[in-house]
Amino acid sequence: MTEAEYLHTTRTVYDAVAVDYEKLLRDELDDKPLDRAMLAAFAELVRAAGLGPVADLGCGPGRVTAHLSSLGVDVFGVDLSAEMIAVARRRHPGLRFEQGSMTALDLADNTLGGALVWYSTVHTPPELLPKVFAECHRVLAPGAPLLLAFKVGDLRRPLGQAYGHELPLTLDVYWLAPDHLAALLNESGLPVDARLIREPDASEKPRQGQQGFFLTHKPTES
Numbered sequence: 177m178t179e180a181e182y183l184h185t186t187r188t189v190y191d192a193v194a195v196d197y198e199k200l201l202r203d204e205l206d207d208k209p210l211d212r213a214m215l216a217a218f219a220e221l222v223r224a225a226g227l228g229p230v231a232d233l234g235c236g237p238g239r240v241t242a243h244l245s246s247l248g249v250d251v252f253g254v255d256l257s258a259e260m261i262a263v264a265r266r267r268h269p270g271l272r273f274e275q276g277s278m279t280a281l282d283l284a285d286n287t288l289g290g291a292l293v294w295y296s297t298v299h300t301p302p303e304l305l306p307k308v309f310a311e312c313h314r315v316l317a318p319g320a321p322l323l324l325a326f327k328v329g330d331l332r333r334p335l336g337q338a339y340g341h342e343l344p345l346t347l348d349v350y351w352l353a354p355d356h357l358a359a360l361l362n363e364s365g366l367p368v369d370a371r372l373i374r375e376p377d378a379s380e381k382p383r384q385g386q387q388g389f390f391l392t393h394k395p396t397e398s
């Protein structure tokens with residue numbers, strides 16, 4: 177799949193499901209203490225480093241952006257889907273959300289105090305991940321952390337239905353092997369500092385597998 181096809185398909189699908197996605201996942205973090213623990217650790221690292229605002233890249237309806245904000249993080253959201261951005265702005269009027277792509281961010285070099293990539297590379301064809309990670313590396317300030325959530329495995333699952341919708345286009349979901357993903361991050365200059373791999377919880381079984389969370393950072397000497 178080309179980059180243009182991936183961006184077009186992802187944008188079209190999330191524009192179609194944005195309202196229902198927000199309704200279905202609004203409170204999802206409440207029942208995920210380990211996910212919240214990784215977000216809390218990330219927030220603490222960001223606050224301690226004090227290097228600038230955090231971008232929630234692929235923020236969707238802004239539910240995790242708002243959670244980080246509640247932890248005292250200066251955070252804004254970026255998403256490919258105009259409908260997701262519209263939903264996020266309506267739902268969280270006090271926060272900033274902008275349309276944009278992780279493949280070419282409208283952000284200056286070395287300016288972010290942190291980046292959150294929370295299940296937003298799950299549709300990125302693996303061959304395009306180095307481009308996304310290079311872009312994250314470019315915009316992060318030296319020393320700034322990045323937290324990535326992903327689906328663990330080694331498969332591509334084409335989705336025809338999701339969030340109560342027949343999707344207008346088939347959307348691929350990629351499950352990635354942790355060592356493969358860690359190698360891609362390392363090659364992009366983002367060494368992995370911590371890994372959490374957890375089993376699927378009751379709400380994720382039986383269709384979902386293990387969930388992965390990597391804490392990385394941009395080294396000060398890179």
Ligand SMILES: C[S@@+](CC[C@H](N)C(=O)[O-])C[C@H]1O[C@@H](n2cnc3c(N)ncnc32)[C@H](O)[C@@H]1O
Pocket residue numbers: 186187190201233234235236237238239240254255256257260276277278279293294295296297298299
């Ligand atoms: C599974 S949703 C996760 C949304 C949000 N992080 C959350 O956890 O609720 C994936 C999101 O990533 C966004 N996305 C995918 N590829 C993107 C890209 N290249 N740039 C910006 N957003 C992207 C989609 O539009 C969608 O909103």
